[in-house]
Amino acid sequence: MAEINELLTATYTLKAGETAMGQNCVAVLDTDDEGVVKRPGGEGAGNIAGVLRDKELEAGRAGCFQVAGIAKVVAASQVRVGDTLIVADAEGRVKPKGDGPHASGAGIVGRALSATSIPGSVVKCLLCIPGEFSS
Numbered sequence: 001m002a003e004i005n006e007l008l009t010a011t012y013t014l015k016a017g018e019t020a021m022g023q024n025c026v027a028v029l030d031t032d033d034e035g036v037v038k039r040p041g042g043e044g045a046g047n048i049a050g051v052l053r054d055k056e057l058e059a060g061r062a063g064c065f066q067v068a069g070i071a072k073v074v075a076a077s078q079v080r081v082g083d084t085l086i087v088a089d090a091e092g093r094v095k096p097k098g099d100g101p102h103a104s105g106a107g108i109v110g111r112a113l114s115a116t117s118i119p120g121s122v123v124k125c126l127l128c129i130p131g132e133f134s135s
Helices: none
Strands: 005-014 026-029 034-036 049-054 062-074 082-089 094-096 108-112 122-127
Touching: 005 049, 026 108, 049 108, 062 108
Parallel strands: 005 034
Antiparallel strands: 005 062, 026 034, 026 049, 049 062, 062 122, 082 094, 082 108, 108 122
């Protein structure tokens, strides 16, 4: 797997009381506090903040998040090259947009540049946040 392209990063603090986040997982903005992120509420979550670059992030601590470029993200299901990826779950993993209830494009993270058939593995993703909706 080729290296990531660290085009742009931002520092955010994980909201107090949140469960720790794992590396390469997606966080969403806490709309109540500037500079604070939280774990996604579930499938198709919007207000994407970025992808955690640090090994793990504990609640109340600041971490480095990639917000643009080619990032590594954790897949929750099979991903094919070219899939449009959305938030899959509250852990911040991703999955293909597909044709289900979130096919409108809410919570789009980016486009898959690599593939996997193993949930929990990492794929390369061209980030396209905050593009919340697409056809």
